[in-house]
Amino acid sequence: MSDPLAEIVSLLRPRAGHGKIARGFGAWQVSRELTGEPFYCVVLDGSARLTVGSLPPMEIKAGDFVLVPALFDFHVLGLPEKGSIGADIPVAPGEVCHGDLEAPANARLLVGHFYFGSPDAHLLVSLLPSLLHVRGAERLSTLVGLLTDEIRAARPARDMVLARLLDVILLEALRIAPSEKAPTGILRGLADERLAASLRRLHADPARDWTIESLAREAALSRSAFFKRFRAAVGLPPMEYLTAWRMALAKDHLRDQVLGMQEIAERIGYGSASAFSTAFTRFVGVPPSRYEVEQKQAIASWRPISAVVAG
Structure with a gap:
């Protein structure tokens, strides 16, 4: 799990x-x-x-x-x-x-x-x-x-x-x-046993063709009850959370520059590199190929920064 x-x-x-x-x-x-x-x-x-x-x-x-x-x-x-x-x-x-x-x-x-x-x-x-x-x-x-x-x-x-x-x-x-008193976010979601079950399954298999109905079944809740409970606890509707998590994984893969576009697409739930590119561009604002180049440049120019915080 x-x-x-x-x-x-x-x-x-x-x-x-x-x-x-x-x-x-x-x-x-x-x-x-x-x-x-x-x-x-x-x-x-x-x-x-x-x-x-x-x-x-x-x-x-x-x-x-x-x-x-x-x-x-x-x-x-x-x-x-x-x-x-x-x-x-x-x-x-x-x-x-x-x-x-x-x-x-x-x-x-x-x-x-x-x-x-x-x-x-x-x-x-x-x-x-x-x-x-x-x-x-x-x-x-x-x-x-x-x-x-x-x-x-x-x-x-x-x-x-x-x-x-x-x-x-x-x-x-x-x-x-104290996660049961945590503000909206992942800790509050994981503190809810029903939601935690669906969150763990979603993270374990982000490439699956998830729907609100299938995620609700993992939580043993009705579709409407799951949607309201998830959004109130996590702060995002279930499918928006899924897309955001997939894009976070995609950015990580692009930054590592190990996998090709088709492999990344398959790992995060898109049937083709073109479908992934369209979704990524809509979510991020730039195509994944351009994003990959920008990250490579950013890594090459990055230098550690030391700063005084409380004194």
Whole structure:
């Protein structure tokens, strides 16, 4: 049986960015505007108040793990909040202090960001929760610590180790999140036993000639009940989800440049290369042959980017 969550994370192709330790003393705050990259934070000691985008502020405490798959702006405020705001002071490579160093320490955070290498990241990220907040995440804290240590080191096979660690961190965070209370998306869909059955079958055999009726049978629901339940949970009608998933797979194959057009067409449910080309062009806006060339050029010109996130 297929595992939709693992397949989505695999297609996202996470890449390492930058990680560091941030310490807070007295009254301090950090505000950043970013460009939609994934962000993570582990509270090692103390507490702080975190605001992400337009979401309500939340207090994060020691042992908490926060993951934002697409971060555009955030604000972190030290607790207690009283007093004048001190300066940001880099104290060592990979470490920064916020506030007044003569004031009591009140937070120690492990923060960082990474990137998704998938050309379809925006679609895949839209299926994930906009924010994950997990308490008592000892396993995640350990994994993120290993990730940060590996980012700073120059060991053999570094990129491969980083990629595997990011895969595991994302999967661990997603699978231990309270999926029954998750916002619209894949976690909420998989939390519904009926919908999970149809999602797993769809992912296991995307080339099958699926219809709403056949997917509804997998979920043991009527056609109308399945359609309403799927759209409410996942955020897309069933056939739109199927098309989006097929196109995400197609983009991945085109990026790898291993299979020909006819082989890709057959693997994702189209009877011919021309039928696949028509559907792909309608969905993406460019023919698959042009898309393949553009991806080859993008891969050739890509360079890792290091940026400071919270300091």
